[in-house]
Amino acid sequence: MNNITLAPKPGFGEVTIPLPSSKSESNRVLIIDALTEGENDISNLAEARDTQTMIRLLREDPEILDVLDAGTTMRFLTAYAALSNRKKTLTGTPRMCERPIGILVDALRNIGAKIKYKGKEGYPPLETQGFSEQLTDHVKIRGDVSSQYISALLMNAPLLPKGLTLELTGKIGSRTYIEMTLELMKQFGIQYTFHDNIINVPHQSYKNTAFAVESDWSGASYWFSLLACAEKGSLFLKGLKKDSLQGDSKVVDIMDKLGVQSEFTNEGIQLTKKPVTGLQEFDFTHCPDLAQTVAVTCAIIGQKSKFTGLESLRIKETDRIYALQQELAKFNAQLVEEENEVFTLIPSTGIPETVTIHTYDDHRMAMAFMPLATKTKVIIEDKEVVNKSYPSFWKHCELVGVL
Numbered sequence: 001m002n003n004i005t006l007a008p009k010p011g012f013g014e015v016t017i018p019l020p021s022s023k024s025e026s027n028r029v030l031i032i033d034a035l036t037e038g039e040n041d042i043s044n045l046a047e048a049r050d051t052q053t054m055i056r057l058l059r060e061d062p063e064i065l066d067v068l069d070a071g072t073t074m075r076f077l078t079a080y081a082a083l084s085n086r087k088k089t090l091t092g093t094p095r096m097c098e099r100p101i102g103i104l105v106d107a108l109r110n111i112g113a114k115i116k117y118k119g120k121e122g123y124p125p126l127e128t129q130g131f132s133e134q135l136t137d138h139v140k141i142r143g144d145v146s147s148q149y150i151s152a153l154l155m156n157a158p159l160l161p162k163g164l165t166l167e168l169t170g171k172i173g174s175r176t177y178i179e180m181t182l183e184l185m186k187q188f189g190i191q192y193t194f195h196d197n198i199i200n201v202p203h204q205s206y207k208n209t210a211f212a213v214e215s216d217w218s219g220a221s222y223w224f225s226l227l228a229c230a231e232k233g234s235l236f237l238k239g240l241k242k243d244s245l246q247g248d249s250k251v252v253d254i255m256d257k258l259g260v261q262s263e264f265t266n267e268g269i270q271l272t273k274k275p276v277t278g279l280q281e282f283d284f285t286h287c288p289d290l291a292q293t294v295a296v297t298c299a300i301i302g303q304k305s306k307f308t309g310l311e312s313l314r315i316k317e318t319d320r321i322y323a324l325q326q327e328l329a330k331f332n333a334q335l336v337e338e339e340n341e342v343f344t345l346i347p348s349t350g351i352p353e354t355v356t357i358h359t360y361d362d363h364r365m366a367m368a369f370m371p372l373a374t375k376t377k378v379i380i381e382d383k384e385v386v387n388k389s390y391p392s393f394w395k396h397c398e399l400v401g402v403l
């Protein structure tokens with residue numbers, strides 16, 4: 001494994017970070033593009049491996065779709081292949097084959113798709129075996145496991161002969177990602193309604209359009225965190241917009257409490273330091289990808305806080321709760337489960353001279369712990385892990401001098 005060593009760097013001057021494009025937006029517009037007749041003018045697609053994998057699999061159209069470790073690619077391509085009557089095998093990394101997909105497969109089978117598991121029931125690998133007749137236009141689906149199942153169904157819904165009504169049951173998690181899907185569909189000409197827990201998409205066609213993918217707010221979060229942890233500095237993050245499709249733009253409000261002030265300009269967002277405000281409570285139900293960033297920030301800046309909405313973290317690239325607990329402990333911070341799904345983040349009581357961070361095949365573990373370099377020497381195991389969403393991450397670290 002290829003380690004990377006970050007030099008202690010308490011502060012920096014005024015630095016501009018170019019930022020990558022959003023893989024979530026990219027992977028949606030790629031599926032929508034595949035479902036549109038004619039040509040869309042799509043620009044600024046993400047360099048993320050998850051997106052490059054999606055592009056390659058759609059272009060080369062192989063019999064075996066190996067998505068590697070990309071959750072959206074797995075879920076979106078499963079629904080796409082199943083409902084467009086393509087016979088494909090979908091597989092991925094060993095971890096991908098531990099990430100559940102049964103809720104999506106059950107919904108697709110209810111609609112009329114034939115799907116067979118090739119290993120364990122409810123998990124990849126699986127085979128889509130054809131779709132000849134739509135059996136129903138009303139499907140109930142749990143909203144509390146992964147919104148990606150819902151997004152996957154929604155994007156295909158307009159092309160179903162009878163359209164589709166989804167009734168979401170239970171708590172709805174990652175709702176902002178469902179809204180992102182619907183808003184993008186709308187930009188490509190689709191009409192829908194979403195009231196309470198019912199989403200209705202009538203049968204209709206996607207319209208050709210021009211679309212430029214936005215910069216990635218999840219990737220931006222690490223720079224907010226770096227500034228929160230630094231003694232001094234200011235950062236300009238290019239390409240972020242105030243009215244974003246991405247729920248992770250919530251990082252602006254979260255980091256405002258943790259000592260980072262944001263000011264939007266036409267080109268992006270200017271970050272400066274400000275005082276931290278008291279004991280904090282953070283709910284990650286609709287922005288789960290920010291949890292690691294915020295946990296590490298609080299641990300470093302000495303901010304005790306309460307975390308909820310972490311349920312989906314256990315089925316992501318790794319069990320992110322376990323991974324956080326292990327790695328935070330290396331600099332004497334803790335993420336303690338108090339009662340059912342309520343956690344307390346207890347900040348560091350002392351940072352050792354060198355900390356080595358294990359990344360558990362999870363890009364966000366590597367990136368979230370980078371700001372620890374404001375306090376000490378940090379060795380991050382497996383530098384390539386960031387390629388999943390942010391291949392230029394280490395290059396951007398050079399701009400602030402932690403590398």
Ligand SMILES: O=C(O)C1=C[C@@H](OP(=O)(O)O)[C@@H](O)[C@H](O)C1
Nearest residue numbers: 024072146147148174177288312
């Ligand atoms: O739809 C998407 O683009 C995503 C949805 C979220 O997953 P869940 O819906 O499984 O929480 C998020 O964690 C993931 O990084 C990207």
Ligand SMILES: C=C(OP(=O)(O)O)C(=O)O
Nearest residue numbers: 069070071072289316317
């Ligand atoms: C959870 C993530 O991705 P996915 O589920 O698409 O693999 C992520 O990028 O943090």
